[in-house]
Amino acid sequence: MSNSVEPADVLIVGGGSAGAVLAARLSENPARRVVLLEAGPDYGPTRFPAALLDADRIADLDHDWGYTARGGRLSPEVAAQRGKVIGGSSAVNVGAAHRARARDFAGWAEQGVDDWAFTDVLPYFRALENTPTGHDEFHGRSGPMPVRQLTGADLTAAHSAFIDAAVAYGHKRIADFNGSEQDGVGAFAVNVVDGVRHNSALVYLTAEVRARPNLLVRGGVTVDRVLFRGTKATGVVTADGAVHHADDVILSAGAYGSAAILLRSGIGPAADLTSLGIEPRADLPVGQHLQDHPFFHTIYTLVPGRTQTSPALGALLWTASSEATDGDLDLNIVAVHPNGAPFMPTGGIFALSTALVLPDAHGTLRLVGRDPMTQPVIDHNFLGTDRDRRRMLEGVRLARELARHPALTPSLADLLIPHELPDDATQLTRVIESGLAIYGHATSTAPMGTADSPRAVVDSRGAVHGFAALRVVDASIIPSSPSSVTNLTTIMLAERIADLVYTR
Numbered sequence: 001m002s003n004s005v006e007p008a009d010v011l012i013v014g015g016g017s018a019g020a021v022l023a024a025r026l027s028e029n030p031a032r033r034v035v036l037l038e039a040g041p042d043y044g045p046t047r048f049p050a051a052l053l054d055a056d057r058i059a060d061l062d063h064d065w066g067y068t069a070r071g072g073r074l075s076p077e078v079a080a081q082r083g084k085v086i087g088g089s090s091a092v093n094v095g096a097a098h099r100a101r102a103r104d105f106a107g108w109a110e111q112g113v114d115d116w117a118f119t120d121v122l123p124y125f126r127a128l129e130n131t132p133t134g135h136d137e138f139h140g141r142s143g144p145m146p147v148r149q150l151t152g153a154d155l156t157a158a159h160s161a162f163i164d165a166a167v168a169y170g171h172k173r174i175a176d177f178n179g180s181e182q183d184g185v186g187a188f189a190v191n192v193v194d195g196v197r198h199n200s201a202l203v204y205l206t207a208e209v210r211a212r213p214n215l216l217v218r219g220g221v222t223v224d225r226v227l228f229r230g231t232k233a234t235g236v237v238t239a240d241g242a243v244h245h246a247d248d249v250i251l252s253a254g255a256y257g258s259a260a261i262l263l264r265s266g267i268g269p270a271a272d273l274t275s276l277g278i279e280p281r282a283d284l285p286v287g288q289h290l291q292d293h294p295f296f297h298t299i300y301t302l303v304p305g306r307t308q309t310s311p312a313l314g315a316l317l318w319t320a321s322s323e324a325t326d327g328d329l330d331l332n333i334v335a336v337h338p339n340g341a342p343f344m345p346t347g348g349i350f351a352l353s354t355a356l357v358l359p360d361a362h363g364t365l366r367l368v369g370r371d372p373m374t375q376p377v378i379d380h381n382f383l384g385t386d387r388d389r390r391r392m393l394e395g396v397r398l399a400r401e402l403a404r405h406p407a408l409t410p411s412l413a414d415l416l417i418p419h420e421l422p423d424d425a426t427q428l429t430r431v432i433e434s435g436l437a438i439y440g441h442a443t444s445t446a447p448m449g450t451a452d453s454p455r456a457v458v459d460s461r462g463a464v465h466g467f468a469a470l471r472v473v474d475a476s477i478i479p480s481s482p483s484s485v486t487n488l489t490t491i492m493l494a495e496r497i498a499d500l501v502y503t504r
Ligand SMILES: Cc1cc2nc3c(=O)[nH]c(=O)nc-3n(C[C@H](O)[C@H](O)[C@H](O)COP(=O)(O)OP(=O)(O)OC[C@H]3O[C@@H](n4cnc5c(N)ncnc54)[C@H](O)[C@@H]3O)c2cc1C
Pocket: 013, 014, 015, 016, 017, 018, 019, 037, 038, 039, 040, 058, 059, 081, 082, 083, 084, 085, 086, 087, 088, 089, 090, 092, 093, 094, 095, 096, 097, 098, 221, 222, 223, 224, 252, 253, 254, 255, 257, 258, 261, 439, 440, 441, 442, 474, 475, 476, 485, 486, 487, 488, 490
C-alpha cells in the first residue's frame, strides 16, 4: 500500500457506516487526496471473513472493541458492542435496514437543527439504496446499498406466528416500514442478499473505488487525538505516536470513538478534562447526551420439530406506548432467533425483544485518562426516568401477551430467559432492570445544533463549534435517539454531508 496521497486534503478517522461512505464520495474528485484510517483490520472488498458476511452471525467478538457499559441501576455492566473492522458496526450488526421516521426528523427541527426535515433527507435515503420493491416515492433502485424487503415466504414459522398474533391483537400489518407507515407489525427490510450482510465498506469501498490513486485506506491504525494550529485542525496523532497531516479532519469513529477522540483532543467538559490532566481547548458537552435503546430479551425454546431459526431476523412490531406523544412510536418488539445462546434444549430458540426507542433518559461517556487504548466510561443510564420505566414495562407486558397468544403458543415450548415474568408490576420492573441489554444504536455524543444550544457540539454540517477544518460525521451527531435502528440513517447523514459540504 502506498502512502503517496499523504499529506491528505481530507483525513477520515474510522471506516464504519459513515467513514466508508465519506471515503468513497470524497475521493470521487480526483484532485482531492483522501486518507481513511481505521483501527480494525481492512479486508478489502473480497477478503471479508465468513463471520462478517453471514447475516445470521451477529456481533462477531473477533471484530469487537470489547467495551462494557453501565446499563441502568440494576444492570451495572452490560456488553456495549461496536465493530472494530473496516465497515465498523455495519459489519457486525443485525442487518435491519429501516430508516428513522419522518416524526424523528421533525424532532430534530424542534431541537433547533435546521434543514434535516424528512423532505430534505428522503432523496438521500432513496439514492443510497437499491431495492426492487416498494413505491418509487420512497425507494431507490440504483444506489450502492442493497435493501431487501423480507416477505412471509422468507420468515420462520415463529416469525410468521408472531405477526399473526400481533395482527390478532389489533395491530396493522405493515408491508414496508420504509414506506409511508410504520405503526404496526411486519417483516423487516434488511441489507442482506442471499444470506450475506452488506456492510458499508463492502458496498462503498469497492475494488474500483480502492483503485483510485487519490484514496488511501489503512487498517490497524488507532487514532489518539487531533492536532491543531490555534483553532484549526491540522491532522491527527495515532496511538503509536505517528503524525498524519491533513487540511481537513473528519471524525467518523462512531458514537463512542469520536467522542473519545474529541475528549483526548481537549474538546469536552472543561472541568472533567482538567481533572484528567488534559488542557481544555473548548468547553463543549461532548459525551453528555449519549443515547441508545434499552433492550430486554424474553427468550423461549421452540417446540421440537418447529426449530427453524434462519433467517435470524424476522419481524417487528413498531408501536406506541400509552404515554407516547405527538405521533411517536416509542416501542419496538423484535422477533428474532438469537445466535450464540449457551444452550438450546429443544434445538432452537426464539426471542421477543422489547426496546424503548424514544427514551427520555440519556447517559454519558467520559474518559478515565489520556490513554487511547483504555475504554471510555460509558453509562447509558437506561430507564433513568419513571416514564421510561413505565413505558418499558408496558412493552415487555405486550411481548408477554403476544407470546401467550394462540397464534404463537404452538411454536413456543418454555420460557428460557428470564426464569419468570411476574405479573406484579414492581417485580416485573425489577426483572427488566436486572436484565437490560443494549439494542446497539448509540447516538448523540456530539449532537448537532446551533452554537448557543447547551447540547450542541457540532453544527448542522458536522463542523465542531469554534474550530476550523474539524468535523464529526457519524451517529454521534444525531441530535437525539431516533425511534429506529440507526445504520441507514447514519449512512444517509454521511451521504448528505458529503454532498452539501464537499460536492456543491
Ligand atoms: C451488535 C449490533 C447490532 C446492530 N444492529 C443494527 C441493525 O440491525 N440495523 C441498524 O440499522 N443498525 C444496527 N446497529 C447500529 C448500527 O450498526 C450503527 O448505528 C452504525 O453502524 C454506526 O455507524 P458509525 O459510522 O457511527 O460507527 P461505526 O460503524 O461503529 O464505525 C466507527 C469506526 O471507527 C473505528 N474507530 C473507532 N475509534 C477509532 C480510533 N480511535 N481510530 C481509528 N478508528 C477508530 C471503528 O473501528 C469503526 O470501524 C447495530 C449495532 C451493533 C453494535
